[in-house]
Each structure stands twice: as structure tokens, then as C-alpha cells.
Amino acid sequence: MIDQIKTKAKELLKTKKVDIVIGYKKASDRIGAIPAFIDKEGDIDKLIWDGYCVYNLSNYLKDFPGKKIGIVTKGCDAKSMTVLLQENQLKREDIFIIGIECSGIVDEKRKGGDIAYDERCKGCKPATPPIYDVLIKEEEKKQAPRLEQDPYESVRKLETKSIEEKFKFWQDEFSRCIRCYACRQICPLCYCPRCVAEQTQPAWFSKAVSVEGNFSWNVNRAMHLAGRCIDCGECERACPAGIPLRDINKKIEKDVKELFSYEAGVDTEQKPLFSSFDKNDPEDFIK
Amino acid sequence: MQRLITKQDLVNKLTELLKDFEVVGPKELSNKGIFYQVIEDAKELYLGQDFAIEPIKKFFLEPSSWILRHAKDDVSLESFPQSDKKRIVIGARPCEAKGLALLDKLFDSEYKDDFYINNRKRTIVVGLACAKPDMSCFCTSMQGSPAETSGMDALIFESGDGFIIELVTDKAKHILGSIGEDIKEDQKLNKDKMKALVKKVIKTPESLDKVFESDYWDEVSRPCISCGVCTFLCPTCHCFDLVDEEKKRMRCYDGCSFPDFTLEASGVNPRPTKKERYRQRVFHKFDYFKKNFGENLCVGCGRCIRHCPVKIDIADIVDKAPI
Amino acid sequence: MKNIYLPHIAEIVDVKQETSDIKTFTLRFKDKAVGKAFTYKPGQFVEFSIFGEGESPFCISNSPTRDSIECSVKKMGKVTQVLHEMDIGDEVGIRGPYGNGFPxxxxxxxxxxxxxxxxxxxxxxxxxxxxxxxxxxxxxxxxxxxxxxxxxxxxxxxxxxxxxxxxxxxxxxxxxxxxxxxxxxxxxxxxxxxxxxxxxxxxxxxxxxxxxxxxxxxxxxxxxxxxxxxxxxLEMKMKCGLGKCGRCNIGNLYICKDGPVFSYAQLNGMNYDH
Incomplete structure (x- = not known):
């Protein structure tokens, strides 16, 4: 599989079809992976592919304006590219998607070092990227059996709580937030040139690491991703404080699905949720 | 001065101290990890070997704290009152305590920062020696060790079912000197031997001057996502912002990885890309601070490596810098 | 406890429009003792506080041999915009003076x-x-x-x-x-x-x-x-003015504390970002 990735990368660079290939290479610990930016044929052998290739690399597309980019892309990563395309943040012709039929990634936070498929992979149905230019499949049937699991199990559990219980739950979780903004920075869809959290004229919410400031930040972040988040789960993985950010994202995703029958990141031709309307909308604000 | 104490001795002593002291120590939160928190019952303490995610720094230089407000007359300004309650920190690791010793150099010199100094003065730091450094730890390359006592008042070592406590300062001897029993010569720990537990060893050049202009910084900073994990979780990163909110002024963490850190009102930014920002972080730690205070502004705790969302390894980057 | 970040209150006693976006403010400390104790060198600066908005550093633009304290402010960001709307009798916070000044x-x-x-x-x-x-x-x-x-x-x-x-x-x-x-x-x-x-x-x-x-x-x-x-x-974004908040360095020197006055020889020997 890695050979196929390397061959493709080599071809892309050699034929000057792309200026750079974004993929994965071994991290300094010799176990994990780190994003790799390959612009010389000689560096292609650094590329790797394994369960530690956890990052959603589409986050780096904005770092190379005006360049043609080849990018190693898992199913979930391709979905975020779909949204970027829908939102005119990318030109399709500028990227060459080396799609990977992913069999799941490692949960590095789990103690004991056993390789377990990440929680976020369990609800991932199409492991095949919705868009790609070349698809590289797992050779052997390494695919982990995907449990027919309710993707909203944890959300449903939270929904049964009373308002007070919910508040208490999130207050506890957000109390550990240190406002490092890793959740925002790792998110391919958090691309605002000036985030609402940094605006000072006016300042929209408190910078203090407090109940109010932390609630405002975390809820705002999630709301800005309503109808856009494709649940790659990178925010939760990046959070050093272990805040279950996916639960908020999933709740909004579920609401969007139920209210508007809309699912983000599946179709580049689809209009973004918030730039479309339906004349038959039950609310009268549209008329 | 070393003494042998049992776990029960320690719990009893802390329970006694809880009457007059605020006690801060590591707690294990299920599925989340270890966090330093204010302890209400000595039994809540986690004294295992897993590292806390945030360093003990946050109890000395708070993530955000109010420093000014309007006085009652609504005209003049006054300082926010600071707690003078005595405090004991237990379970901080040698690297984190050394971080405090480094912060002392900055905050307790020239223009003295009494907010920080007050927090230092009212606190006794009792450390916990590291029996299981992990693969991100590189304290021995930063003149530290799993049993280093710099920045501490006392240090405890796991020993059999109990602990050996080393009392470093008079403050510690006064408060903790009565617990446990004297140690026999052959029970004393070989602290030097503990250094070998740390496997990650790097070389740090005396100065990085020559590589400032190198493309190396471009290359190594590319994976960086410009978040604040490394700086906020660093025991020595001290950069802050001053922010006004509702007639109060706050000091809160800020970091060189954020583009806004140096963005001027005119729109000019002297560190416009990740390259300049990451280089600033490396140079501040391994060059500038050394020029100003004689030591690296790094204690080798490995937090920035362990928690970096994209596995950037500052130790490896410094080690391989093309000097 | 001494709070190094605590400004003194000063009253604006005169405002002069220099250009369309630059005004010169003349200030007098409310507390006479503070005013008496305040001495500075040409080239030093102060941190201006508009409480509720924030702080900005400005050099003192008149000579210590003259009576008042004057600062000229160009309308740029949040603090300066509010400052430009202020008038005689309004109050601001001042702390300093900071920096080395001219030799x-x-x-x-x-x-x-x-x-x-x-x-x-x-x-x-x-x-x-x-x-x-x-x-x-x-x-x-x-x-x-x-x-x-x-x-x-x-x-x-x-x-x-x-x-x-x-x-x-x-x-x-x-x-x-x-x-x-x-x-x-x-x-x-x-x-x-x-x-x-x-x-x-x-x-x-x-x-x-x-x-x-x-x-x-x-x-x-x-x-x-x-x-x-x-x-x-030199000028760079500054916050604390005391060499602690970490943003205004060029090489190992802080513009706020070791500058803002540098010789070209000094700068030549230093690595800096811009």
C-alpha cells in the first residue's frame, strides 16, 4: 500500500503535476507519525502509511497558496475537503487527492499501548473517500469489522439529562479548558482569517479561563461548525484537557440531520447548509 | 536530610496541614488524565508515576488572573487583593519545580512581579521523584534529573510501600521534619543512578546564532498548527497578555505560536509565519534566555512533545539544528 | 504588595491636533506626589491605560526640562481610537517611564x-x-x-x-x-x-x-x-513594558526594557525577525 502511495507521489512530482505532496512520515519517537511535506523526489521514501497516520492533512492546504498539492487523504479527511470545495476555499484543480481506503486509525491516548481503533472510526461508514483522484485500497482484508453501532449513542445519553445536569456536565468538562485553541487550529474548517475569539473591537467573549469564557469559546466554536463539521474528530484528539468535543459536534450534526436532512461533506455539488433555503420552511422568516 | 515515611504518615500529615494550608496535588480524573487541583481530602491525592498534563506553573503564574480594578471611589485604580493563605504543593515533579526556579529568575528580578512572588512565598513545594520517566522526558540534558531538588522545599521518593523524604529547605524541615523516622545510611538513595532512567539525551549548542537564517526553521515548523499547547503546558513559558474586561484588568497566558502575539495595531507583524514564530520559541528557550540568565529556558519535561497535536519534538529539533 | 502593572491616574490638561490622525496630549498626574517623583529621560516611554480598553505604549514627546508630560498619539487601534475621542479633563492611566532613553x-x-x-x-x-x-x-x-x-x-x-x-x-x-x-x-x-x-x-x-x-x-x-x-x-507590539510578557524582543534584548534606543552597531550584531 505504501508502495502505491510512493509511486503515485513520485509520478506527481516528476511530471510536475504537483509542487508538493502532503503525507505522513515517522515521528521522532519512531512509533507515531508526523505530517510530511515532500517537494523533492529524493524525500519520497520518507513517506509512511499505518494506523498512526491520524492527522487530517487537509488542514495544511491553506499553507500553500498558489501551489498544486498532492495530498494523502483518508475518508474523513476527504469529507472536510468536500466542505472546503463547497465553501470556495479550494480549487479542485489545485489538489490531487491520493485517496486511502482507510481501515481505521490508532487511539493514541488509550493507555497500555495496545492498538485499538479510535472511537471516532467506529461510526465511520464509508472508509472510502467521497472524492479522490486515485484510490489506494488496503491490499489484504485488514479492514476492522465495523460494528453496526449507533453513531449518536453518546449524544443520546447526554440528551436524556436534565438541563441542570447538562450544565453541570459541561461546566466540569469546560473547567479544564486552557484556551490553547488547539481545537480550532487543528480543524480544517476553522479557517476564518480572524477568529471571533481574537476580535477586540468589540471583544465578543471573555478571554478569562472561567466558566463564562470557556463556555463562550467552546459553544461558539461548535456553532460555527454547524452543518459543516464532518466529524474527523481532530479537535477532540488535539485537546490536551480531554474535553469530549465530539459530543457537541455530534449533537449539532444530529440536529442538522433531523431538521434539514443535511449531511456535511458528502457532495461537492451540494450547497452549504447555511447558504441554502427552502421555500417550504415552516418558519416564516423566509417569506 | 532524608527520612523514611509511610504512606499513612504522609496522609496523616497532609490531613493535619489541611486545617491551615491550602493543599494542591495531582488528582486522577477518569479517562482524562492527571490534573493538579486543590485537594480537600488527602485521600484524593494521586501519587503514582503518570505525569500531570498541565505543569504546576498554573498555581504560580495563573492561566488568567485579575490584577487591577477600579477602586471604590471609581476613579483610582487598585490591585486585586491576593491570597496570603499558606499553601503546600505536593507531588510536583523535579522538572516542574526547576521550571519555577527558572521563572524566579525572570519574575523575581529587576522589576519584581509581586503576584508571582507572593504565590511562591506562600507555598511549600514538595516534589515527587520520577521513577518512570517516559520517552518524551529529557531532563538530564537540561541539567536536571529525576531527583533534582531545585525550586523545591522537599522531595519524596517512592521506596517500597512508603517514601523517603528529603528535606531541602528550613521551611520544609520546620513543617515536615517531624514525620517518619531517621533513615539508615544503607537506605539512602543513589540519586545519580536515577539519571540513567532518562533515555532521551540531546545536545544543545551554546548558541544558535549561526542558524537563525537557516531554512531549517521553515522545514521544522511546517507541521505546526499554531496552537498554544506547547506554550501553555510548558513549565517555563511565561509570556502573557494584559486584557481589560469590564473595568478589570487581567493577565492571561499568551504565546509566541499565536500570530496575534506580535501583530501590531498597524497590521504589521514582525513574525508573520510559522517559521519566525517557531524559531522564536526555540531561540527564546535555547539561546536568548541563556544569554540573559545563563540557563536554557527548558527543563526537559517533555510536555510539549507528549501533547503536541502533531508530534513536533523540540528536543529533536534542537539536537539536529544544523550548527 | 507592590503592583508593577498599576498605573497612576493622570488628567488630560491639553489636547492639540497635530495632523488629521495625530493628537498630542498633555497630562498631569492627579496625585501631586506622583507627579513630583516622576522623572524621565528623552527617549523613554510610558504605558497609557484607557481602563476598560487596554494599554498602549507611547514615547514621551517633550523634554524633561519642560513642565508637562506630553505624548503624541496616532489613531491606529482600539486604545488609540478611544484616546482620540478624549478631551481636556478626561482621565487616563500612566505607568512608567520605561526603557533606556537616549545615552x-x-x-x-x-x-x-x-x-x-x-x-x-x-x-x-x-x-x-x-x-x-x-x-x-x-x-x-x-x-x-x-x-x-x-x-x-x-x-x-x-x-x-x-x-x-x-x-x-x-x-x-x-x-x-x-x-x-x-x-x-x-x-x-x-x-x-x-x-x-x-x-x-x-x-x-x-x-x-x-x-x-x-x-x-x-x-x-x-x-x-x-x-x-x-x-x-525601535517600536514593536508591547504589553508589560518590563521585559516579562515576552513579545517585543529582538534577539535576546527586549525593546521595552533594553531599548527602545539602540545603536546601529548593536542591531547589526543581532538576529531579528524583521
């Missing part, structure tokens, strides 16, 4: 060449008036002051005094020719090349926008000034 002893007995662009004249004005007030300590004083247009020139009231002073030369310039403009035309570095001030026993003090400094330094070098005898005062 007054080193300047004694020298010819002084002041090179300013736009609001860059503000820190130099403090030193210029200081030198005029201690006239016997200095030899010839030459001032080259430029701005984009004549409307952008600051401290216009003082030009006459400077011009008339003994052993002093004032060269005013604007970037392009304008109606009724009788002084020089051209950017500051070009004017310097024309007037060819002597480098002998001279110190040049330069302050202006980065682009002006960039092109002025080589001209000064060509005129024979050595890097040690060129002084400049």
Missing part, C-alpha cells in the same frame, strides 16, 4: 544630526528640546524632518524656534511638490545625500517608519557615520 552623556560635546519621518519626530523632539535647553553641551544641531505631505508634519509651532537657534539647521521636506511649499522636496534619505551633514564628531539619531530607516542607514554609512554613532529608537 545623554555620549551625546555631550558632539554635533547632532536628527533624522525624523512622520510621527518619528515624537521621541526626537524630546531630545531636541532637551539639547536646546542644555545648549552649551552640544555642538551643531541639524534636524532633517520629513513627512508624506505638509499636512503630515508634526510640531509645526516649534520649527521657528529650532530654525532661529544658534548653530542649528532645520531641513523640512515632503515627498512630493505641493503648492505654496517652499522647503525641500524628496524622501528623507535623498535629502540627507543633498545636504551632506558632517560625520566628524557627530552622532545621528534616526526615527521614522521602517522603510525610511532602511534607506537612511546606508546613506549615513556613505556619509561616513560609523554604526556606533547611529542611534535609532
Amino acid at each position: 545623554l552623556d555620549e551625546l555631550k560635546g558632539k554635533n547632532l544630526l536628527f533624522v525624523a519621518g512622520g510621527i518619528g519626530l515624537a521621541p526626537l523632539r524630546s531630545l531636541i528640546n532637551y539639547c536646546f535647553d542644555n545648549r552649551k553641551d552640544y555642538k551643531t544641531i541639524t534636524i532633517v524632518n520629513g513627512a508624506r505631505t505638509s499636512k503630515d508634519l508634526v510640531y509645526k509651532d516649534e520649527y521657528k524656534t529650532w530654525e532661529k537657534a544658534k548653530d542649528a539647521h532645520l531641513h523640512l521636506t515632503v515627498d512630493c511638490q505641493e503648492d505654496n511649499w517652499t522647503c525641500m522636496v524628496g524622501v528623507v534619505p535623498k535629502i540627507l545625500e543633498e545636504i551632506k551633514p558632517t560625520c566628524k564628531d557627530s552622532i545621528a539619531i534616526v526615527c521614522g517608519p521602517p522603510i525610511m530607516i532602511k534607506f537612511t542607514l546606508p546613506v549615513l554609512m556613505r556619509l561616513g557615520f560609523c554604526p556606533e554613532s547611529i542611534l535609532t529608537t
Whole structure:
């Protein structure tokens, strides 16, 4: 599989079809992976592919304006590219998607070092990227059996709580937030040139690491991703404080699905949720 | 001065101290990890070997704290009152305590920062020696060790079912000197031997001057996502912002990885890309601070490596810098 | 507990519109004892507080030999916008003075060449008036002051005094020719090349926008000034003013604490980002 990735990368660079290939290479610990930016044929052998290739690399597309980019892309990563395309943040012709039929990634936070498929992979149905230019499949049937699991199990559990219980739950979780903004920075869809959290004229919410400031930040972040988040789960993985950010994202995703029958990141031709309307909308604000 | 104490001795002593002291120590939160928190019952303490995610720094230089407000007359300004309650920190690791010793150099010199100094003065730091450094730890390359006592008042070592406590300062001897029993010569720990537990060893050049202009910084900073994990979780990163909110002024963490850190009102930014920002972080730690205070502004705790969302390894980057 | 971040309250006692977006504020401390204890050197700066909005650093633009404290402020960001709406009687917070200021002893007995662009004249004005007030300590004083247009020139009231002073030369310039403009035309570095001030026993003090400094330094070098005898005062985003908050460094030096005045020789030997 890695050979196929390397061959493709080599071809892309050699034929000057792309200026750079974004993929994965071994991290300094010799176990994990780190994003790799390959612009010389000689560096292609650094590329790797394994369960530690956890990052959603589409986050780096904005770092190379005006360049043609080849990018190693898992199913979930391709979905975020779909949204970027829908939102005119990318030109399709500028990227060459080396799609990977992913069999799941490692949960590095789990103690004991056993390789377990990440929680976020369990609800991932199409492991095949919705868009790609070349698809590289797992050779052997390494695919982990995907449990027919309710993707909203944890959300449903939270929904049964009373308002007070919910508040208490999130207050506890957000109390550990240190406002490092890793959740925002790792998110391919958090691309605002000036985030609402940094605006000072006016300042929209408190910078203090407090109940109010932390609630405002975390809820705002999630709301800005309503109808856009494709649940790659990178925010939760990046959070050093272990805040279950996916639960908020999933709740909004579920609401969007139920209210508007809309699912983000599946179709580049689809209009973004918030730039479309339906004349038959039950609310009268549209008329 | 070393003494042998049992776990029960320690719990009893802390329970006694809880009457007059605020006690801060590591707690294990299920599925989340270890966090330093204010302890209400000595039994809540986690004294295992897993590292806390945030360093003990946050109890000395708070993530955000109010420093000014309007006085009652609504005209003049006054300082926010600071707690003078005595405090004991237990379970901080040698690297984190050394971080405090480094912060002392900055905050307790020239223009003295009494907010920080007050927090230092009212606190006794009792450390916990590291029996299981992990693969991100590189304290021995930063003149530290799993049993280093710099920045501490006392240090405890796991020993059999109990602990050996080393009392470093008079403050510690006064408060903790009565617990446990004297140690026999052959029970004393070989602290030097503990250094070998740390496997990650790097070389740090005396100065990085020559590589400032190198493309190396471009290359190594590319994976960086410009978040604040490394700086906020660093025991020595001290950069802050001053922010006004509702007639109060706050000091809160800020970091060189954020583009806004140096963005001027005119729109000019002297560190416009990740390259300049990451280089600033490396140079501040391994060059500038050394020029100003004689030591690296790094204690080798490995937090920035362990928690970096994209596995950037500052130790490896410094080690391989093309000097 | 001493709070190093605590400002003193000062009242705005005068406001002068210098240009369309620059105002000079004259301040007086509310607490007379504070005012008495407040001493500073030309080139030092203060942190201005508009409580509720934040702080911004401004150099003190008048000489310590004069009575009041004056700061000239260009409308730029959050704090300066609010400040520009303030008027006589309004109160602001002031803490400082901070920074090294100009090396007054080193300047004694020298010819002084002041090179300013736009609001860059503000820190130099403090030193210029200081030198005029201690006239016997200095030899010839030459001032080259430029701005984009004549409307952008600051401290216009003082030009006459400077011009008339003994052993002093004032060269005013604007970037392009304008109606009724009788002084020089051209950017500051070009004017310097024309007037060819002597480098002998001279110190040049330069302050202006980065682009002006960039092109002025080589001209000064060509005129024979050595890097040690060129002084400049730098600016960067600052917060604490005390070398603690970590953002205004160039190399291992903090502009707020070790600067803002540096010699070109000092800067040459340093790695910096811009």
C-alpha cells in the first residue's frame, strides 16, 4: 500500500503535476507519525502509511497558496475537503487527492499501548473517500469489522439529562479548558482569517479561563461548525484537557440531520447548509 | 536530610496541614488524565508515576488572573487583593519545580512581579521523584534529573510501600521534619543512578546564532498548527497578555505560536509565519534566555512533545539544528 | 504588595491636533506626589491605560526640562481610537517611564544630526528640546524632518524656534511638490545625500517608519557615520513594558526594557525577525 502511495507521489512530482505532496512520515519517537511535506523526489521514501497516520492533512492546504498539492487523504479527511470545495476555499484543480481506503486509525491516548481503533472510526461508514483522484485500497482484508453501532449513542445519553445536569456536565468538562485553541487550529474548517475569539473591537467573549469564557469559546466554536463539521474528530484528539468535543459536534450534526436532512461533506455539488433555503420552511422568516 | 515515611504518615500529615494550608496535588480524573487541583481530602491525592498534563506553573503564574480594578471611589485604580493563605504543593515533579526556579529568575528580578512572588512565598513545594520517566522526558540534558531538588522545599521518593523524604529547605524541615523516622545510611538513595532512567539525551549548542537564517526553521515548523499547547503546558513559558474586561484588568497566558502575539495595531507583524514564530520559541528557550540568565529556558519535561497535536519534538529539533 | 502593572491616574490638561490622525496630549498626574517623583529621560516611554480598553505604549514627546508630560498619539487601534475621542479633563492611566532613553552623556560635546519621518519626530523632539535647553553641551544641531505631505508634519509651532537657534539647521521636506511649499522636496534619505551633514564628531539619531530607516542607514554609512554613532529608537507590539510578557524582543534584548534606543552597531550584531 505504501508502495502505491510512493509511486503515485513520485509520478506527481516528476511530471510536475504537483509542487508538493502532503503525507505522513515517522515521528521522532519512531512509533507515531508526523505530517510530511515532500517537494523533492529524493524525500519520497520518507513517506509512511499505518494506523498512526491520524492527522487530517487537509488542514495544511491553506499553507500553500498558489501551489498544486498532492495530498494523502483518508475518508474523513476527504469529507472536510468536500466542505472546503463547497465553501470556495479550494480549487479542485489545485489538489490531487491520493485517496486511502482507510481501515481505521490508532487511539493514541488509550493507555497500555495496545492498538485499538479510535472511537471516532467506529461510526465511520464509508472508509472510502467521497472524492479522490486515485484510490489506494488496503491490499489484504485488514479492514476492522465495523460494528453496526449507533453513531449518536453518546449524544443520546447526554440528551436524556436534565438541563441542570447538562450544565453541570459541561461546566466540569469546560473547567479544564486552557484556551490553547488547539481545537480550532487543528480543524480544517476553522479557517476564518480572524477568529471571533481574537476580535477586540468589540471583544465578543471573555478571554478569562472561567466558566463564562470557556463556555463562550467552546459553544461558539461548535456553532460555527454547524452543518459543516464532518466529524474527523481532530479537535477532540488535539485537546490536551480531554474535553469530549465530539459530543457537541455530534449533537449539532444530529440536529442538522433531523431538521434539514443535511449531511456535511458528502457532495461537492451540494450547497452549504447555511447558504441554502427552502421555500417550504415552516418558519416564516423566509417569506 | 532524608527520612523514611509511610504512606499513612504522609496522609496523616497532609490531613493535619489541611486545617491551615491550602493543599494542591495531582488528582486522577477518569479517562482524562492527571490534573493538579486543590485537594480537600488527602485521600484524593494521586501519587503514582503518570505525569500531570498541565505543569504546576498554573498555581504560580495563573492561566488568567485579575490584577487591577477600579477602586471604590471609581476613579483610582487598585490591585486585586491576593491570597496570603499558606499553601503546600505536593507531588510536583523535579522538572516542574526547576521550571519555577527558572521563572524566579525572570519574575523575581529587576522589576519584581509581586503576584508571582507572593504565590511562591506562600507555598511549600514538595516534589515527587520520577521513577518512570517516559520517552518524551529529557531532563538530564537540561541539567536536571529525576531527583533534582531545585525550586523545591522537599522531595519524596517512592521506596517500597512508603517514601523517603528529603528535606531541602528550613521551611520544609520546620513543617515536615517531624514525620517518619531517621533513615539508615544503607537506605539512602543513589540519586545519580536515577539519571540513567532518562533515555532521551540531546545536545544543545551554546548558541544558535549561526542558524537563525537557516531554512531549517521553515522545514521544522511546517507541521505546526499554531496552537498554544506547547506554550501553555510548558513549565517555563511565561509570556502573557494584559486584557481589560469590564473595568478589570487581567493577565492571561499568551504565546509566541499565536500570530496575534506580535501583530501590531498597524497590521504589521514582525513574525508573520510559522517559521519566525517557531524559531522564536526555540531561540527564546535555547539561546536568548541563556544569554540573559545563563540557563536554557527548558527543563526537559517533555510536555510539549507528549501533547503536541502533531508530534513536533523540540528536543529533536534542537539536537539536529544544523550548527 | 507592590503592583508593577498599576498605573497612576493622570488628567488630560491639553489636547492639540497635530495632523488629521495625530493628537498630542498633555497630562498631569492627579496625585501631586506622583507627579513630583516622576522623572524621565528623552527617549523613554510610558504605558497609557484607557481602563476598560487596554494599554498602549507611547514615547514621551517633550523634554524633561519642560513642565508637562506630553505624548503624541496616532489613531491606529482600539486604545488609540478611544484616546482620540478624549478631551481636556478626561482621565487616563500612566505607568512608567520605561526603557533606556537616549545615552545623554555620549551625546555631550558632539554635533547632532536628527533624522525624523512622520510621527518619528515624537521621541526626537524630546531630545531636541532637551539639547536646546542644555545648549552649551552640544555642538551643531541639524534636524532633517520629513513627512508624506505638509499636512503630515508634526510640531509645526516649534520649527521657528529650532530654525532661529544658534548653530542649528532645520531641513523640512515632503515627498512630493505641493503648492505654496517652499522647503525641500524628496524622501528623507535623498535629502540627507543633498545636504551632506558632517560625520566628524557627530552622532545621528534616526526615527521614522521602517522603510525610511532602511534607506537612511546606508546613506549615513556613505556619509561616513560609523554604526556606533547611529542611534535609532525601535517600536514593536508591547504589553508589560518590563521585559516579562515576552513579545517585543529582538534577539535576546527586549525593546521595552533594553531599548527602545539602540545603536546601529548593536542591531547589526543581532538576529531579528524583521
